[in-house]
Amino acid sequence: MIAASLGILLAAGNGSARFVDVTENAGVAFRHHHGGGGDKHLVETMSGGGGFWDYDGDGDLDVYLLNGAPLPGYYGPRPLTNALYRNEGGRFTDVTEKAGLSGSGYSMGCAAADYDNDGDVDLFVSSFGPGHLYRNAGDGTFTELTQAAGVGGVGFAASAAFADIEGDGDLDLYVTTYIEYRLDNPVYCGDRTLGRRTYCHPNNYAGAPDLLYRNEGDGTFSDISVEAGVSLKEGKGLGVIFTDIDEDGDPDIYVANDAVMNYLFQNLGGGRFEETALALGVGFDEDGRAEGSMGVDASDYDGDGKLDLFVTNLESEGNTLYRNLSDGTYADTTYAAGLALPSLPWVGFGTGFFDFDNDADPDLFVANGHVMDHASTLSDATRYAQPKQIYENEDGRYSDISRSAGEPFARDQVGRGTAFGDWDDDGDPDLLVMNNNDVPNLLRNETENENHWTLLQLVGRASNRDGVGALVRIDAGGRAQFDELRCGYSYLSMNDLRLHFGLGTAGRIDRLQVHWPSGLTQVFSNLPADRLIHLREGAEPEPFELYRAP
């Protein structure tokens, strides 16, 4: 609302978006297989992760896609492997084998960050089973160091995220764990007389505590979940973000739980956290009901300088937007923001704020898809495959503009993970949607306007090398924007580690302030727009022209 209060005319989006599915043409020939063989294991319908990362450090975003694994009775293609696609000027080449990232087991989600601060991006893959940590050798190959690093916790894991919880300069790892689930003892749900087996509701299973690994700085991690206070057995964690909710300079943790209260673990310092979601108003919907939460992200959607939270949920619940009231508490403002009614029919998964039209406010994307593959037999108001949704931010109120956003939004699929990043380096954020038991959608943002933008690549020195957790404020054209660099949001997905801001009509950045996790604050003035800017901790910014894919 800052813009309104200042009475400043900004270049608004024209209310239209245009995305084109280029998956096949760009060379991404991957298909997710859930590996089901008829027993309807819940993991089948919850999977579908992956995302963007620059694995080879060449400055553009590559794609990593995760696969399931054969479950009892599965008769589909084998082997089921993950896939790494190298971005070669907008065309993608499968380099999985060469990189050593075909993976093993049943992959769920992933997070990529330079956990060892050696200048290249490493990879953690969460699984239904043990997690996997791959160290980047810096030459395009990876070595699995899971056991040595001590992050091979076993469970029905989902999303993962990195942040420096203690401010010691290295990245710690949080992994959500969904439920207690055993393949050898599946609950039968459905109608035995009709022989119609269905996926069971998560309420059939006990929750499972999440995992928090502290980076010891020597290549190993310690599981500190219990002593940190995040090991709550009732949780059914699916999505997670690190975000500095209380603005005290360290990252807090927000966990989207399925069918039970969401958690907010406030960082008390010293590796200790306190769960405060209920008191702060971010555990439930506005009526105090737990929701079936899946994906999560944070952003300052209303321009008041405070980070708000957004969670995707089950159908009939509607997704939930928690507005930061600036007094340490939150209010569910989903209806007022126009985000409730359009989301009620759908089951939301992958999500994120992104300024697709560079008009200087965070818009929203949600990938939808029901959990029950027989959903359409329960009601003609719902179905398994569902449409994607894109919402345009209009001064803090959102409009669903999906119908005019291009063919990908007219097609129903079983959407799960969604990654955000400018893979074609043209200054606007693109999308990668992972669909369950289906091909992904690599979407190119072809929204046309004259708005300006900036892309910030942070490089920490005293802070972690990726600059994860840095708070950035930009003033351009009379408008202030605020965000933080998060490694891990959405659902089962990893995203561009460069921070993107749309600048509207502003052709320059008047002021840019970076508050690094180390505590260092840097302020820069009069920076050019439409550039990738390298921000090295303690150094002057370096603007670069982006190479634009043809």
Place this chain on the structure above:
Amino acid sequence: MLLYRPLVWIALVGLTARQSDLSEARRLQSEGDYPRAIVLLESYLREKPGDSEGGTLLAWLYVQTGKPERAAETYRSLLSRHPDEADLHNSLGALLFKKRDLAEAERELETAVSLDPSLVMAHYNLGLLRFEQGEFSGATRSFERALSLDPNKAHYHFSLARAYRASYELGKAAASFRAGLALSPPPDVARPARLELALTLKHDGRLNDSETELRNLLAADAADGEALFQLGRLYLAMNRYPEADGMFRRLTEVSPAYAPAHFMLGFVSYREDALENALASFRRLLELEPDHGEGRYYLGMSLLKLGDRRGAREALEETLRIDPEHVSANYNLALLLAREGEREESQKRLERFRELGERRERLAALEERVRWDPGNAKFHFDLGQEYSRQKRTKEALQAFQRALEIDPDLAAAEVEIANLLATREP
């Protein structure tokens, strides 16, 4: 509607010298002079105690004049002389059913159908009785038998539809409602049946078909309040808020004193973030029903969103006066108090919310599980147990019954039903 045949009785005895008394009694009965008809018939039957026609007419008159015990005595007296008369067993069974003596009624009706398997009324009455007992499969069988003997009775189809619906065989229920409606029953019968059809379709997830039926009702009577209300609710379920708004708004015009219409209109406005409209509707509702807890809660929530914390607090506190266990009011009042700096009171409210909320969440989780997997007997059983714990006996019985319908060998459900029936207040 239980079926008797008192007025079309086929005389079992020949004409006698007192036949004129019987004719006179009929005349008096037709004129509504029941007391004199009774006196005449009592006299007649003292001389001809085995006369079924006179006895049946007398029993009918006893029922009409509020003397069911004497009616039953009369039937029993007749049956002592005509034990193989299926019609008499049916009439006595129907009477006992009406008196809620279900066990003896069942015996009489079963005797009737065993003596005369073609006695369609007895099959129908037995269906009604079994439905009442919660034996929906048995009710279904009886109604199907009645329909096999007389397929042209619309209300037989409707009763069968209700039995199917109670058994969660919603597709068959809808088909039966449609079969009955195809017989073109009179409007006063057809309208409620079509409404039930619409609701059945809705529960079966066939929302578009449900909409069609409700639209049909409104085509016949644009001011049909029940159809307007249900169509509004259907549009809500379909997330078609503007249309829901239209239906409830129209209903408030048709029935301005009908409180639920104002609540629903307010609720739609609230969700559409038209908070001033919502306030107006909730205030009108509370004029009509000052102790409408849910209306008071949403009034508070509307005020809260409009920034009127004081008004919101008053409304939420009033909600909790009306319903101290209102989970959402406890939750929002706790958050509001925290924002007002009243941390101690907020903490108390949060504790209360936790306690109440856990109960609500537990039930919601079990209901959701059943919604996802309606064919699972164990899930219905678990839900029944939770309802039972929360003293929601009727819903518990339905859930246990449903569990038994799916799995007739689920003895634990039988036990739970027996326990609930034994302890249920009349």
